[in-house]
Amino acid sequence: MDERAIGVFDSGLGGLTAVREIRRILPGETIIYFGDTARVPYGSRSKEMLLKYTRQDMRFLRSFDLKAVLVACGTVSTTALPQVRKEHDIPVLGVVEPACRAAAKSTRNKKVGLIATAASIRSGAYEETLRAIDSDIQVKGKACPLFVPLVENGRVHSGDVVIETVVREYLQELKDWGADTLILGCTHYPLLMEVIGAFMGEGVALINSGAAAAEELKAHLEQADLTVSGRDGDAWFYASDRVQNFEELAELFLAEKLPHGAKKIDIEQY
Amino acid sequence: MDERAIGVFDSGLGGLTAVREIRRILPGETIIYFGDTARVPYGSRSKEMLLKYTRQDMRFLRSFDLKAVLVACGTVSTTALPQVRKEHDIPVLGVVEPACRAAAKSTRNKKVGLIATAASIRSGAYEETLRAIDSDIQVKGKACPLFVPLVENGRVHSGDVVIETVVREYLQELKDWGADTLILGCTHYPLLMEVIGAFMGEGVALINSGAAAAEELKAHLEQADLTVSGRDGDAWFYASDRVQNFEELAELFLAEKLPHGAKKIDIEQY
Numbered sequence: 001m002d003e004r005a006i007g008v009f010d011s012g013l014g015g016l017t018a019v020r021e022i023r024r025i026l027p028g029e030t031i032i033y034f035g036d037t038a039r040v041p042y043g044s045r046s047k048e049m050l051l052k053y054t055r056q057d058m059r060f061l062r063s064f065d066l067k068a069v070l071v072a073c074g075t076v077s078t079t080a081l082p083q084v085r086k087e088h089d090i091p092v093l094g095v096v097e098p099a100c101r102a103a104a105k106s107t108r109n110k111k112v113g114l115i116a117t118a119a120s121i122r123s124g125a126y127e128e129t130l131r132a133i134d135s136d137i138q139v140k141g142k143a144c145p146l147f148v149p150l151v152e153n154g155r156v157h158s159g160d161v162v163i164e165t166v167v168r169e170y171l172q173e174l175k176d177w178g179a180d181t182l183i184l185g186c187t188h189y190p191l192l193m194e195v196i197g198a199f200m201g202e203g204v205a206l207i208n209s210g211a212a213a214a215e216e217l218k219a220h221l222e223q224a225d226l227t228v229s230g231r232d233g234d235a236w237f238y239a240s241d242r243v244q245n246f247e248e249l250a251e252l253f254l255a256e257k258l259p260h261g262a263k264k265i266d267i268e269q270y
Numbered sequence: 271m272d273e274r275a276i277g278v279f280d281s282g283l284g285g286l287t288a289v290r291e292i293r294r295i296l297p298g299e300t301i302i303y304f305g306d307t308a309r310v311p312y313g314s315r316s317k318e319m320l321l322k323y324t325r326q327d328m329r330f331l332r333s334f335d336l337k338a339v340l341v342a343c344g345t346v347s348t349t350a351l352p353q354v355r356k357e358h359d360i361p362v363l364g365v366v367e368p369a370c371r372a373a374a375k376s377t378r379n380k381k382v383g384l385i386a387t388a389a390s391i392r393s394g395a396y397e398e399t400l401r402a403i404d405s406d407i408q409v410k411g412k413a414c415p416l417f418v419p420l421v422e423n424g425r426v427h428s429g430d431v432v433i434e435t436v437v438r439e440y441l442q443e444l445k446d447w448g449a450d451t452l453i454l455g456c457t458h459y460p461l462l463m464e465v466i467g468a469f470m471g472e473g474v475a476l477i478n479s480g481a482a483a484a485e486e487l488k489a490h491l492e493q494a495d496l497t498v499s500g501r502d503g504d505a506w507f508y509a510s511d512r513v514q515n516f517e518e519l520a521e522l523f524l525a526e527k528l529p530h531g532a533k534k535i536d537i538e539q540y
Contacts, residue, residue: 038319045308118515149419165432242316 002226005030006217007061007069012040013152013246014187015072016253018095018210019235022070023256025218028228031235032064036267038240041148042075043119054080058088059270060238066090067226070217072187072210074116078125091220098216099183099209100129103137106205107181110137113174113204116185118143126185140177144170144186151188152249158195167192167199175200183207191252237262272496275300276487277331277339281323282310283422283516284457285342286523288365288480292340293505293526295488298498301505302334306537308510311418312345313387324350328358329540330508336360337496340487342480344386344456348395361490368486369453369479370399373407376475377451380407383444383474386455388413396455410447414440414456421458422519428465437462437469445470453477461523507532 006026008019012035019033034057036042042050054076061069068091071077077094085092103112114126121141130137146166150156155163174182182204184190190208197206221227235258239246243262250258276292278285282305289303304327306312312320324346331339338361341347341354347364355362373382384396391411400407416436420426425433444452452474454460460478467476491497505528509516513532520528 038315039309146419146423146425149416153416155416162432162435241314241319245314 001228002067003030003228004065004067005032007032007034007064007066008072009034009036009057009061009069010072010187011036011042011075013037013249013253014148015210016250017187017190017208018070018072018213020254021208021211021214022217023233023235025214026221026227027233028231029233031233032061032066033235033237034060034265035237035239035246037246038267041117042073043117045075047079050076051080051083054084055087056267056270058084058092060265060267062088063270068093068217068221070213071095072213074120074185074187074209075123078120078123093213093217093220095187095209095213096125096129096185098212099185099207100126100133102212102215103181103183103207104130104133106207107137109178109180110134111177111179111181112137112139113177113179113182114139114141114185115144115147115170115174115182115189116141117148118145120185126183140174140179142170142174147192148186148188151191154252156191156195158198163192163195164199167195171196171199179204181205181207183209185209235259238265239263240265240267271498272337273300273498274335274337275302277302277304277334277336278342279304279306279327279331279339280342280457281306281312281345283307283519283523284418285480286520287457287460287478288340288342288483289505290524290526291478291481291484292487293503295484296491296497297503298501299503300498301503302331302336303505303507304330304535305507305509305516307516308537311387312343313389313415313418315345315389317349320346321350321353324354325357326537326540328354328362330535330537332358333540338363338487338491340483341365342457342483344390344479348390348393363483363487363490365457365479365483366395366455367399368482369455369477370396370403371486372482373451373453373477374400374403376477377407379448379450380404381447381449381451382407382409383447383449383452384409384411384455385414385417385440385444385452385459386411387418388415390455396453410444410449412440412444417462418456418458421461424522426461426465428468433462433465434469437465441466441469449474451475451477453479455479505529508535509533510535510537
């Protein structure tokens with residue numbers, strides 16, 4: 001048992017869907033979350049810039065006493081993560097590898113669909129990781145640029161013609177192709193689980209990358225006997241831009257109120 | 271006659287609708303455009319962050335020899351502009367005052383509707399400016415956060431259920447209220463002119479803030495005898511993120527091809 005906290009960061013709010021899963025399956029843990037809302041989105045940054053940002057995000061998180069960090073940002077997971085992992089003496093997990101392992105385990109027909117931001121699709125990181133796990137797997141990726149703004153505006157409910165139209169337009173081709181597994185390769189997308197699930201049909205498994213990462217984190221902590229139980233875990237939230245928007249939206253992603261609100265920090269000082 | 275260029279900047283692509291108007295009514299002028307695509311959107315940033323970004327955008331533009339700058343960003347026009355104007359020895363025009371003057375001139379029933387980003391609405395700047403022009407004018411503002419991503423994804427056409435649904439949801443209350451003039455307080459919105467016009471009906475005047483600013487810029491230059499004529503003006507485009515996206519979308523906003531493509535610059539160095 002190790003009472004130190006778990007750090008989680010993302011470029012913005014999306015990583016809160018991973019926090020939600022951690023709180024569900026590791027309810028005794030303390031969580032420190034940082035959303036780099038002043039510098040979102042990371043998807044378009046150069047590799048050097050991403051390494052700089054990631055190092056700053058890690059330095060801020062390490063100002064707390066941590067036992068592990070979950071990088072809940074797909075872009076960082078596929079770029080700066082291997083380097084930054086070497087620079088820290090605690091486990092640093094990403095979201096891409098857990099999602100790919102879960103997808104490889106789930107698919108029967110070896111046809112895996114991938115939806116993500118344009119930058120993540122362009123990076124080819126999911127395809128590469130999936131093929132390294134099982135070279136027989138075929139991957140078809142589809143960028144879904146309207147999903148993030150639609151989710152952030154609460155357009156997540158079945159029966160909303162706006163989200164249902166956009167879901168159909170983006171996913172029709174993956175459905176026609178016959179994917180039996182679909183990776184939600186962006187931490188915003190779990191909020192669309194219901195609408196996407198209804199469109200794709202029951203035969204298609206949806207892989208929530210935040211949930212897959214939370215599962216691996218749990219396995220990791222259990223193996224090293226570092227989990228905390230017998231208490232209610234707490235959660236503290238930080239952002240680099242005004243916290244009002246952050247607090248308003250956080251409830252949607254986290255499915256609970258922020259226990260202590262959110263606090264703004266100046267990430268450039270780290 | 272002054273052959274120096276006119277600088278224009280916006281957080282992204284929207285300001286190109288103002289460039290389109292400048293090129294239409296001041297065809298002899300050279301234009302330098304900067305779109306801060308790496309840090310878009312500005313609408314959700316704090317005031318401090320907006321001042322920092324605006325100063326950097328101005329420093330980049332002033333690396334060219336300019337006779338005037340048009341800030342084609344509603345958010346900056348309502349936040350950082352007064353401060354930054356003091357820091358420069360050439361005219362720096364925003365989009366808010368020209369739009370308000372045009373709206374005050376247009377309205378007969380003194381009911382002016384305003385649509386803009388959440389930050390612009392929150393700032394209260396349009397209301398303040400309109401009431402300073404005519405204290406009898408009533409203003410009703412409505413934030414339309416989904417318009418920018420929808421426009422940037424090409425959802426601008428009549429008959430598209432997605433944009434028509436969102437337009438109806440956002441504008442119904444302004445229509446019911448009886449606005450006879452509607453300020454499009456964001457440089458992306460002129461692309462929705464047709465859909466918005468069809469919904470609001472013929473009796474409602476739509477004020478294109480970029481066009482109103484271009485008119486004032488023209489008047490300003492003519493008064494000081496600074497306009498250039500007898501030649502075809504040229505236009506150079508810069509962005510802070512990968513220019514491929516920028517070039518693809520620019521044509522939609524500008525209604526012409528970029529004469530020299532676009533060039534990427536590192537705005538953090540300014």
